Amino acid sequence: MKLVPLTGHCHALLVQISHHPAVLRRVAAALARHHAFGSAPLHHAAVASATVCADIARYVGLSSLTFATAKASTSFIHNTDFLRVLYIVAFALFIYGLSGLTGPRTAVRGNRIAAVGMAIAVIATLLQPGEGNWGLIVLGVAIGAAVGVPAARRVKMTAMPQMVALFNGVGGGAVFLIAWAEFRNSDGFVGKPLYVAVFSLFAAIVGSVSFWGSNIAFGKLQELLPGRPITLGRPQQLVNGLLLAGAIVLAVLVADGSHSQLEFIGMLLCAAVLGNFVVLPIGGADMPVVISMLNAFTGLSAAATGVALNNPALIVAGMIVGASGSILTNLMAVAMNRSIPAIIAGGFGGGGQVEGASGAGAFEGTVRSVNAADVAIQLAYARLVVIVPGYGMAVAQAQHAVRELAKALEARGVEVLYAIHPVAGRMPGHMNVLLAEADVPYEQLKEMDDINPEFGRTDVALVIGANDVTNPAAKSNPGSPIFGMPILDVEAARSVVVIKRSMNPGFAGIENELYYKPNTAMLFGDAKSAVADITSELASV
Amino acid sequence: MLITNLTILVLAGFVGFAVISKVPNTLHTPLMSGTNAIHGIVLLGGLLVIGLSGNSTFNKVILVIAIAFGTINVVGGFLVTDRMLEMFKRKPGPPPKDGEGE
Numbered sequence: 001m002k003l004v005p006l007t008g009h010c011h012a013l014l015v016q017i018s019h020h021p022a023v024l025r026r027v028a029a030a031l032a033r034h035h036a037f038g039s040a041p042l043h044h045a046a047v048a049s050a051t052v053c054a055d056i057a058r059y060v061g062l063s064s065l066t067f068a069t070a071k072a073s074t075s076f077i078h079n080t081d082f083l084r085v086l087y088i089v090a091f092a093l094f095i096y097g098l099s100g101l102t103g104p105r106t107a108v109r110g111n112r113i114a115a116v117g118m119a120i121a122v123i124a125t126l127l128q129p130g131e132g133n134w135g136l137i138v139l140g141v142a143i144g145a146a147v148g149v150p151a152a153r154r155v156k157m158t159a160m161p162q163m164v165a166l167f168n169g170v171g172g173g174a175v176f177l178i179a180w181a182e183f184r185n186s187d188g189f190v191g192k193p194l195y196v197a198v199f200s201l202f203a204a205i206v207g208s209v210s211f212w213g214s215n216i217a218f219g220k221l222q223e224l225l226p227g228r229p230i231t232l233g234r235p236q237q238l239v240n241g242l243l244l245a246g247a248i249v250l251a252v253l254v255a256d257g258s259h260s261q262l263e264f265i266g267m268l269l270c271a272a273v274l275g276n277f278v279v280l281p282i283g284g285a286d287m288p289v290v291i292s293m294l295n296a297f298t299g300l301s302a303a304a305t306g307v308a309l310n311n312p313a314l315i316v317a318g319m320i321v322g323a324s325g326s327i328l329t330n331l332m333a334v335a336m337n338r339s340i341p342a343i344i345a346g347g348f349g350g351g352g353q354v355e356g357a358s359g360a361g362a363f364e365g366t367v368r369s370v371n372a373a374d375v376a377i378q379l380a381y382a383r384l385v386v387i388v389p390g391y392g393m394a395v396a397q398a399q400h401a402v403r404e405l406a407k408a409l410e411a412r413g414v415e416v417l418y419a420i421h422p423v424a425g426r427m428p429g430h431m432n433v434l435l436a437e438a439d440v441p442y443e444q445l446k447e448m449d450d451i452n453p454e455f456g457r458t459d460v461a462l463v464i465g466a467n468d469v470t471n472p473a474a475k476s477n478p479g480s481p482i483f484g485m486p487i488l489d490v491e492a493a494r495s496v497v498v499i500k501r502s503m504n505p506g507f508a509g510i511e512n513e514l515y516y517k518p519n520t521a522m523l524f525g526d527a528k529s530a531v532a533d534i535t536s537e538l539a540s541v
Numbered sequence: 542m543l544i545t546n547l548t549i550l551v552l553a554g555f556v557g558f559a560v561i562s563k564v565p566n567t568l569h570t571p572l573m574s575g576t577n578a579i580h581g582i583v584l585l586g587g588l589l590v591i592g593l594s595g596n597s598t599f600n601k602v603i604l605v606i607a608i609a610f611g612t613i614n615v616v617g618g619f620l621v622t623d624r625m626l627e628m629f630k631r632k633p634g635p636p637p638k639d640g641e642g643e
Contacts, residue, residue: 102568103568131593140607141609155621157628164573167617171583174581291573302580302586309590314583327561429573436567436625442567
């Protein structure tokens, strides 16, 4: 870079600089080099300033004094284009970080890279020219950190689904509050383009649904609310439809320029009740679908906020979450062979539930109960044992006990694998997290399609707190509410041991005919103590 | 402006699909919790609205709540994800030791 023109044709160049950020950056680079090499001062402004930043500030400041057309900016760090570049860096880091989440080896780094992206995005926002109200910003961030950090540090792995639901909910809450403040600040979107109103209102509705829905999901998972479906019955869908229509009508009125805060609040209320009504009827087994759907909702509402506020970082980050959440929701729904609307419609198929329950007595055969010593002997002489964990393992926090048992078996030369159904537990990947916490090697966790062919050569399938995902009725009984759901073929194993608290049907309220098969034995008890019993019996085999 | 933003919106959607569709089941929870943290970016919205507009007292209150919510979402989300992923990362050590049988 030639430095001479800077001094020679200073003013002409300054005009150029102030209009072209690209030129500005090149000048910055040149100045940086100049300072680094410690050569003679090229301009009196440069001499006076201590840093490169200040040099740039002065050039631009001077030019704006001289030429009325130039932008009035005090420093390049407050330059809008520079801040946009920071946003681009931020979302590039999000995307790069998320792509790291595709493998367990790179995932930690990926998450941290995404966090760095977030920090950059926050800094860029705080540097916006005119940004103020620092006291309140610090207050808000301090409250958030004081609540969020300890919660995240202390939460048990078994409580992860409700934690994720809660974090998701507050995100949705922030979205609708921001939209509300926007509405109030502009007196009902006065002087804003229509699209700003439309996207703000969309964000407000979806954010509100997500906030209330996530809170209900949290309540159910935390067992503050009953986990069983709570529903108005048949009218539920009609009521939900009316609420949605109400929210949309009110939103249209507001967008049309009614300036009515009453209508805006009415819209928020409709969305809030809708959020409650959508999640209340959903039973525990459908939770993975709902949580990932609410996650997608919050993402989409954040993206809409981004369009309304004209902020590219928000748009990209929100949309990526919206897209990934949608994929995950769809994966979960496919894994249950149910459509997303059917899950949202509530209950476990409504009428089907009663049918399944009434058909329960139809099973022939008896249930064979065994004790821990019997199971220990069976396991000790097996070549391949497949452990099938379910929500019962999470509830009993039995993952460490399971790992101990697996270690004891491996010490005897028994091969141990884990069969993970995609919707086992209450959150996508729930079982994997718990088993990872217990140090189960990643390679031993097998997905459904990989493990199903293995059941044929499996000596003992040990089902721990899993129910519906092993129910053969999904394949054989077209009348069953879960008919068509892909399941783990545990019945193909030479012998099946089911650890279960009682004969009570699972969350879906469906009897499991697996328990009546001749090669199935039941070990009744709490998953954690039952597994620990087997391990101690194993020592004496 | 709208068209630019819509372009970004649509492209970001496709990027999201492309990046995420390869994630194995095992990482579904961390993925969800990681993306969960990322949508805490609404925090920026709160920062912009509180910083750049003249707000009434009521607005200040709801915006402080919004910023607190956003911060919980971001900080809590990333920390929890980090904790979970650390557990997966530990794995490369143990496997050779306890292998698979003999």
